[in-house]
Amino acid sequence: MKLGDPSLDHLRIFLAIVEEGSFGAAARRMNRAVSAVSYGIAQLEMQLGVTLFEREGSRKPVLTEAGEGLLAEARHVADGVDGLLAKTRSLHAGLESNLALVIDVMMPGEVTAQVLATFRERFPTVALRLRVEGLGAVAECLIDEGAQLAIGGPVVSEELQLERQAIGEVELIPVAAPTHPLAGDNVAPGETRKHLQLVLSDRSTRTQGKEFSVLSPLTWRLGDLAAKHSLLRHGLGWGNMPREMVARDLEEGRLVELDLPEKPGDKYTLYALWRRDMRLGPATSWLIDAFKEKLSA
Template sequence: MRLGEPSLDQLRIFLAVEEEGSFGGAARRMGRAVSAISYGIAQMEAQLGVTLFARQGSRKPVLTEAGRGLLAEARAVADRSDALLAKTRSLHQGLESDVSLVLDVMVPGDVTAQVLGEFRTMFPTVSLNLFVEGLGAVVACLLENDAQLAIGGPVIGDHPELERQAIGEIELIPVAAPTHPLASPEIAPGESRKHLQLILSDRSTLTEGREFSVLSPLSWRLGDLGAKHALLKEGIGWGNMPRHMVSGDLARGTLVELDLPEKPGDRYTLSALWRRDQRPGPATSWLIDTIRDTLADCAD
C-alpha cells in the first residue's frame, strides 16, 4: 500500500479534534465549518490508510489505537513548525537567532544559572552557546568571533576593537588551609614569598608577560579554578580566590582567609564586552542588563 503524506493543516485538525473532544469544538477553535474538519480527518485517514477516530452515531470521537500511536508524532511535527515560525518572526523583528556568550570563571555559578534560566523563558527561540574561560581567554573568544558577548575581568584594558561596560565586581581574598604556615597570626612582611602560590593561568597570549597579584617566585599555574580550589583545601600552597566560591569553606574552617602584610586580595571588576562592529541585539542587551542586576542583588 502506498501511503500519502498528510499536510501540516491536516495534522493540526487532527490535534484540534483530539484536544477539543469533538469535531464541532475543533471547528470553532480553527474558525472552520464542521464539514471542513470532517473532510480534513477523512483525507488524513485515507492517506495514511488508518482510522484515527472511532465515530459512532452522536458519540464524541474517540482515538483508535492507531490514532493514539500517531498522536505524539503529529504533535511533534506541529511543535517544530510552530518553533520555525516563531524564530522566523523573531528574525523579522530583529531578534538574534542565536547568542554566543563567554563568561569569566569568576562569575558566580548561581548568577549564571539564574540568568540563563530567565533567558530561556524570555527568549525561547534564541539558541545559546556558552563558554567559560579565564583571564585573557575571555577576550580572545570575542576577537576570534567565537562569541558575541563576554563577561570578563580587568586583565585586558581598553581594546580598540571592543566596547566595555562595567557591570559588577568580585571580591578576591587570599586563602589557605588552616594548617598552612601562612595561616598563623602576625605574618612578617615577605613571608608569603617563601611559600608556593597557586595562580590561575591564561590560555591566551593576550596577557603574556604580565602578572596579576603574584607575590611568590614559587608558583604553580593552573588553568582551572576548580582545581586550584581543591589544591588549596589540600594544603598545597596559598592563593587568591573569589569570596563567594570559598565562603562555605571559610564557614566550615576547611580554608582560612590570610592576613598578609601585602594585602594581595583585590576587587575584580567584571565588564560586559562586545565587538564594536557587532551591535548587541535585543537578547544580548537583555543578558547585559540582567547579569548586571543579578550581580548587584547578590552583592546586596
C-alpha cells in the first residue's frame, strides 16, 4: 500500500479533535465547518492508510489503537513547525537566533543560574551556548572564537577591540585553612612570601607576563577556580577567592579570612563585553541588564 504525505493542516485537525473531544468543538476552535473537519480527517486517514477514530456507537470520537500510536508523532511534528515559525518571527523582529555567552569564573554561580533560568523562559527560541572561562580566555572567546557576549573582569576590559560596560563587582578575599600558618593574628610583613600561594592561571596567552595579586614566589598556577577552592580547603596554600564562593566555608570553619599586612583582597569589577563591530540584539541587551540587576541586588 502506497502512503501519501499528510499535510500539516490535517495533522492540526487531528490534534484539535483529540484536545477538544469532538469534531464540533474542533471545528469551532479552528473556525471551520464540521464538514471541513470531517473531510480533513478522512483525507488524513486515507493518506496514512489507518483509521484514527472509532466513530460508531459513540457521540464522542475515541482514538483507535493506530490513532493512539500516531498521536505523539503528530504532536512532535506540529510542535516542531510551531518552533520554526516562532524562531522565524523572532528573526523578523530582530531577535537573535543563537547567542554564545562567556562568563568569568569569578561570577557567582547563583547569579548565573538565576539569570539564565529566566533567559530560557523569556527567549525560548534563542539557542544559548555557554562557556565559563577565566582572565584572558574570556576575551579570546569573543575576539577569536566568535562569542557574542562576555561577562569578564578588569584583565580583559582594556582590549581595544571590545566595548565594555561595568555591571557590578565581586569581592575577593585572602583565605586559607584554619591550620595554615597565615591564619593567626599579627602576621608579620613579608610572611606571605614564605608560603605557597594558589593563583588562578590564564588559559590564554593574552595576559602572559602579567601578575595579579601575586605576593609569593612560591606558587601553584591553576586554570580551574574549583580546583583552587578544593586545595585551599585541604590546607595546601593560601589565595584570593570570591567571598560568595567561600561564604559557607567561612561560616562552618573550613576556611578563614586572612588578616594580612599587604591586604591582597580586592574588588573585582565585572564588565559586559562585546566586539565593537557587533550590534547588540534584544536578547543580548536583556542579558546585560539582567546580570547588572542581579549583581547590584
